[in-house]
Amino acid sequence: MDSKIITDKLEALRRGRTPRLLDLFAGCGGISLGFHRNGFSIDGAVEIDPIAAETHALNFFQDSSSATKNTHARALDITAIDPEDLVRQLALPMLPEQVFDVIVGGPPCQAFARVGRAKLREVAAHPEAFLKDPRHNLYLRYLAYVKTLKPVAILMENVPDVLNHGGHNIAEEVCEFLVDEGFTCSYTLLNSVFYGVPQMRERMFLIAYRNELGEKVTFPSPTHWVDLPQGYYGSRQVALKNINWGLFEKPSFYVPAPESNRESLARAVSAEDALGDLPKITLHLEGKLKRGARRFNELIEYTNDTSLNEYQTLMRTWPGFENDKGIYDHVIRYLPRDYKLFKRMNSGDQYPQAYQHALDMLREKLDELEQNGKRIEKDSQDYETLKASIVPPYDPGKFPNKWRKMERHLPARTLMAHLGKDSYSHIHYDSEQARTISVREAARLQSFPDGFIFCGTMNPGFKQIGNAVPPLMAAALAAEIKKALRGE
Template sequence: MRSAEQHRARTLKIEQLRAGGAPRVLELCSGCGGLALGLKSAGFELAAHIEADPLAAESYALNFAADEQTRARWAVARDMVECSADDLVNDLELGSETTAVFDILAAGLPCQAFARIGRSKLRELAGGEHDAFRKDPRAALYRRFLDYVTDTQPLAIIIENVPDILNFGGHNVPEEICEVLEDAGYRAAYTILNAAYYGVPQIRERLFLIAIADTLNVEPTFPDPTHFVELPRGYESSRSVALKYVAPDSRRFRPIHRPDRSLGKAVSVREALGDLPKIQEHWSDPKAMRRRHVTDRLPYRKGTKLSDYAQLMRTWSGFESLVDVDGHVVRLTPRDFPIFARMSHGADYPRARAIAEAMFARELDMRGIAPGLKDSPARAALWKAMVPPYDPAKFPNKWWKMDPFRPSRTLTAHIGKDTYSHIHYDSQQRRTVSVREAARLQSFPDGFRFAGAMNAAFRQIGNAVPPLLAKAVAEQLRKDLMGAAAALPRAIRRSRAA
């Protein structure tokens, strides 16, 4: 049975909302702040966060701290397993009981153990152990998250993860979380949202779970789509695997949105990137590219029509960037620049490999090297210099050249090591995406800064919740919260707070 103290903690928070206070957020596993930016833009107050990656924590502090003292405290990397809610409140000197400080508890829990794309890597690291993903300690962090629910007594909860968390070795983790939260006095629901349906120039499916304290007497809802796009082949089958263990009669799972064709078209890659500076130094002057830093700024491209999306990225409140912008660093991979230039839009690695082999054959002919001399050192050296080494049968999606007229494919944290999944559509530039372009595809505004060098910035961007998607979820939640708080009869509120 839930205690009177629990009811009192929650109803006092309701009174604060009715008095005009902004809902205060504690975010766990915050990363650099994609979810936080969405929440802040929707009118929530960022009260505290926990992030184990030092550079991601520094980015969060860099972008959201109101003063130097707060920035220093927020830049400290913390582990949610080792740091309790009480520890955090004391460390940040928030000056109140832990149950009274936060109205919203949010988390983008690490997805590596849940994502199918990450399970093979975990299996490799474990020496081929088939179910290594089950033993990854990150897979149990959702249970630690539930400890924070008990300790902070939030009015609402947001969890974001990959859809594969619905089928974690045959176990539907969100369903379990909902059951626990209902026992703790919440109404909970979950669904899959696609970022492209909410103005993000990227087809990115994510699981969202929302829970609201039953004191508020309202069911969780999810935002309606604002944009339409036909999903590429493969998304439906991928969804079906994730949804395999969602019971047909589940009262917690909400049907996946099917946007109406009458909505505006999803934001395309060209609309997202077309006004950003051209980058050619990687092949015209590699030394200049090596000297460039993520923080170095270049003026926006002139003479291009500014899309509504690009205008938003330049003028996002609190993150404006009107004259120039940073993040123009790219990987130096000279072997592959000619291949990038020859790839057509939408082409993937098998096509790239075929292009490389054709270029190699022409070069053999020009040099007078007989193609049948397999053991020729000159032939072997040329092959290594011109042809990527990956087997097309094993890596069909390793490379991809973006289609300028459609949203991008999903950005992942792996872009911190390899950006070949997002080759720029402009063949004249013959390169993979820059840090700022990756940030644009993820819907980070141009004034958002990333701590660390290129690889760290890429990793933070790939790990993040797209801010525009987060904003849509947050706006819907705030509407539900404020409406429920206003509708709650005063007599009931007083009796519950007594």
């Protein structure tokens, strides 16, 4: 029965039917967008965050009826909804195992636990066993969806640490499960910066194909090059610690990332390449920015610039998400203490350097006051008040990476979900603007096009972007999967 279902799907795909995709743990839709760019039909998503779910529906069901859009905008808890119920809710007129060709997604990394082969076999035999598991291992739920919905291809994404999680290699265990379910699979570590994303972001990607497809798993070849900072190489080696390299060891499902010839590749897209055409923001320096929620209700028109580079052009002309007017989410945080400090910082400065700059500014202010006849003693309340107005309160020895001023001519460092709480990890490279990045600039650094709309206000917008898989990275993987599905 399973084999016939898979064969029927493959025959339809080889005849030219659009591949139908389900995105689990979809967030706002970074993976979905990359697959949409390659001609996949985004037919469903499961996302527990209501604002992210609304964003996903708004962008991928923009031409659907209000009722359909509202159905897809509903936040769904994957631990509380079975695959069969999902298919019913989406009103898809087929048996659950007939509906989707491809399943993608990245289970939240904090949900991983040391499970091992016994638990995976239990899930394979009884998908509902997951519901009795008090640890709620969400990637087991992902696998239960795979077992029930019988996709032809799978993409799973996560942080590199899943290769060395409490002594377990989660990706390896997932592959063992998938092999038992009739899949061929491999996983690797890829950095988005090598695929046209203006951000150095290392992630694990696992691809699996049903054996009936007769395809070997391959990963996309890089299109860009940059010398990664040493810290990225160190993190990769820690993640790969549990990979079997020995001559007599059991073969691993891990494959090294595709090699690249830097001589033949374009240089990586830099922060300035990505952001340089966006309107400057200086209202905060003019006293016109106030504390409070930032809504996406004011259009900031593009400046008349006919010299757009390739990346900027793509961000404005992405098929299905074109934008020739301007942006609504070019909003920034209210951080009045730090504007002068942002201006003073050098490119690449992190928190220890920022803290030293602030101490220098404090000394300069004390000297200025003394020259004007007002001496402030170091142990006084006036001194503490003045210091608090200039110097950030964090210990520079404990938070070295909390702040960073981006380098103009290099890609950005990894954007994280905590952008939703603060943006100090990405201070704008332009000292004249003296600020952290805007929501739209974060989206640009993740390769979301300007026509992609984020629901909610500033903080949820940052969080959605920081959690996402860069669409251009997803697009490179989607192109590889599409070739396999088409038998090319």
